[in-house]
Amino acid sequence: MDPNNRLYLNFGNNNERLAPSDRQYPTTPSTFPQPVFPPPAQQHLAAQQPQASQQYSGAYAPASNYFLPNQYQAPADYVNLQPASAVYQPRSNTPGTNDPNTGLAHQFSHQNLGGATRANPYGARGPSPAQRPRTAGSSGQQPNYGYHAAPMPAPAARQPEFQSAPERSPEKYGLNSNNNQKKCSQLAADFFKDSVKRARERNLRQSEMEQKLQDPNQSSSRREQIWQNGGKKEARYLRFLRTKDKPENYTTVKIIGKGAFGEVKLVQKKADGQVYAMKSLIKTEMFKKDQLAHVRAERDILAESDSPWVVKLFTTFQDANFLYMLMEFLPGGDLMTMLIKYEIFSEDITRFYIAEIVLAIEAVHKLGFIHRDIKPDNILLDRGGHVKLTDFGLSTGFHKLHDNNYYQQLLQGKSTRPKDRNSVALDQINLTVSNRSQINDWRKSRRLMAYSTVGTPDYIAPEIFTGHGYTFDCDWWSLGTIMFECLVGWPPFCAEDSHDTYRKIVNWRQSLYFPDDITLGAEAEHLIRSLICNTEVRLGRSGAQEIKNHAFFRGVEFDSLRRIRAPFEPRLTSAIDTTYFPTDEIDQTDNATVIRNQAIVTGKPAVEESPEMSLPFIGYTFKRFDNNFR
Numbered sequence: 001m002d003p004n005n006r007l008y009l010n011f012g013n014n015n016e017r018l019a020p021s022d023r024q025y026p027t028t029p030s031t032f033p034q035p036v037f038p039p040p041a042q043q044h045l046a047a048q049q050p051q052a053s054q055q056y057s058g059a060y061a062p063a064s065n066y067f068l069p070n071q072y073q074a075p076a077d078y079v080n081l082q083p084a085s086a087v088y089q090p091r092s093n094t095p096g097t098n099d100p101n102t103g104l105a106h107q108f109s110h111q112n113l114g115g116a117t118r119a120n121p122y123g124a125r126g127p128s129p130a131q132r133p134r135t136a137g138s139s140g141q142q143p144n145y146g147y148h149a150a151p152m153p154a155p156a157a158r159q160p161e162f163q164s165a166p167e168r169s170p171e172k173y174g175l176n177s178n179n180n181q182k183k184c185s186q187l188a189a190d191f192f193k194d195s196v197k198r199a200r201e202r203n204l205r206q207s208e209m210e211q212k213l214q215d216p217n218q219s220s221s222r223r224e225q226i227w228q229n230g231g232k233k234e235a236r237y238l239r240f241l242r243t244k245d246k247p248e249n250y251t252t253v254k255i256i257g258k259g260a261f262g263e264v265k266l267v268q269k270k271a272d273g274q275v276y277a278m279k280s281l282i283k284t285e286m287f288k289k290d291q292l293a294h295v296r297a298e299r300d301i302l303a304e305s306d307s308p309w310v311v312k313l314f315t316t317f318q319d320a321n322f323l324y325m326l327m328e329f330l331p332g333g334d335l336m337t338m339l340i341k342y343e344i345f346s347e348d349i350t351r352f353y354i355a356e357i358v359l360a361i362e363a364v365h366k367l368g369f370i371h372r373d374i375k376p377d378n379i380l381l382d383r384g385g386h387v388k389l390t391d392f393g394l395s396t397g398f399h400k401l402h403d404n405n406y407y408q409q410l411l412q413g414k415s416t417r418p419k420d421r422n423s424v425a426l427d428q429i430n431l432t433v434s435n436r437s438q439i440n441d442w443r444k445s446r447r448l449m450a451y452s453t454v455g456t457p458d459y460i461a462p463e464i465f466t467g468h469g470y471t472f473d474c475d476w477w478s479l480g481t482i483m484f485e486c487l488v489g490w491p492p493f494c495a496e497d498s499h500d501t502y503r504k505i506v507n508w509r510q511s512l513y514f515p516d517d518i519t520l521g522a523e524a525e526h527l528i529r530s531l532i533c534n535t536e537v538r539l540g541r542s543g544a545q546e547i548k549n550h551a552f553f554r555g556v557e558f559d560s561l562r563r564i565r566a567p568f569e570p571r572l573t574s575a576i577d578t579t580y581f582p583t584d585e586i587d588q589t590d591n592a593t594v595i596r597n598q599a600i601v602t603g604k605p606a607v608e609e610s611p612e613m614s615l616p617f618i619g620y621t622f623k624r625f626d627n628n629f630r
């Protein structure tokens, strides 16, 4: 620490003293590309499909657009697919081959269903000519390979068939049959939703590659290479889709985090030695604690995001007891660990982290999600010391699957919760904290709180507790509380017990207090006060730019922030270095062992699987395109 009791960074192995003034924010104009929504490739596609752009503007559209309530109904979902012939141009002018078996073949054929298109159940290559059903208008003589639209009978001619479907009477059947029926229809809906999404993404990749190939500056050998690489990647992805992952494919290096419903381990893939962070969540705990909506929201946002500010999710899978999320490992640890170690940061260092957190929250909001649980424990540092957000267990994209009502209905056939998705009942968040008598005790218990089955309410905005509805700006309140903690040494509303914390937060006007013995710059204090305030006047309400424009950030080049050297760069000795995680404070017995041991003691089987148990987790599995190509 320097004489002013400010932070010098000598974290872990890093003995270099980094005074705040050592780091200058760049003043030259940035050349870092600005995010474009939608990106050029999508603008190109959108131009080709005007109907589609009204409902869905591509993978970058806000989730609230993407997750239309009728997402499982065929016309709304499928209408966005480009008829194959409009996307796939003849290949004669591109290097490579016309053979769809390169892996770049369209995975689906699109048949004209009165404006809708539908997935090809035969997969990428399509059926053999002998298998392929003859449809009206198709000669059946030319190989289709799943590319070409084959006309179907006019919709009017088929309508009586659909209308005469017998009425369903689920009450005639038992609970098991009904659950099995729900499971089947969920599986089918999910299969088609995934297939359509993958087809869209594939179209986008194809379109992007075709744009690259059209670049006249590319040599023909370079074009050949682009084409071949694209084909290989697609083929590998198709193979990856056919594999089933399981925890036995990984060896555990260390348990690096414990949370409310599971744990996070540093693991290494046996097949190739790649290192990942694997979060596992206990299914029965999710059931008992009403967390089904939360786990789904977390999976959805991580699957949808491709932002440098959000931890990257490669794949999710499950077995009878656990849900698994395989993520990139961020070796720099979390901001909570840094704050426990250093207590306070200088204004310069605070400016860096707060500016990066602004960008991270902005990225989450652009995806259509509210995080709702921004706190130092969920702010991780990557290999370069830059920020990434994790733990989206309380986030919401306002989709029905992110609403606990949905699971109540799914499992019991009735809703027991209020319908208002914009408010959250306190019991859903389910927060408590350990007792604390003084700040020091509070600091000591900080990590225990993080491991407790509930979490800390210190950073949560008052409107979330009061249930009168909240919006994106609740995340900006949390930002204000983190900034306060960075500069003052504790969060503004910490108290001896959780109820006092709630009370202080709700009565923030009386309880927000800046200690006399800590001198803050006027701009820093003004920014904190502009964030920790009533939602009507909170900075950021009209977008992150408002916050970026604040005088506290004068001189910060937001566009290039992620490219400058961070004030603290982790010094790592290997890919599995866990120096920045408090592994000796974490019980290294994993939950799988705990469950096995409990089964031995109770004599009950360790595996719990029933249609009812598996129902809410259908659709949880996810496979990112670039998972295994690193």
Ligand SMILES: Nc1ncnc2c1ncn2[C@@H]1O[C@H](COP(=O)(O)OP(=O)(O)OP(=O)(O)O)[C@@H](O)[C@H]1O
Residues within 6 Å of the ligand: 256, 257, 258, 259, 260, 261, 262, 263, 264, 277, 279, 311, 327, 328, 329, 330, 331, 333, 334, 377, 378, 380, 390, 391, 393, 450, 452, 454, 455
């Ligand atoms: N991708 C990652 N790389 C490195 N460390 C991670 C990663 N994800 C999580 N961690 C570590 O594990 C801790 C717990 O992770 P996380 O908050 O996601 O778990 P959780 O079970 O949802 O916890 P909570 O009870 O806070 O909801 C984090 O604070 C961090 O230290």
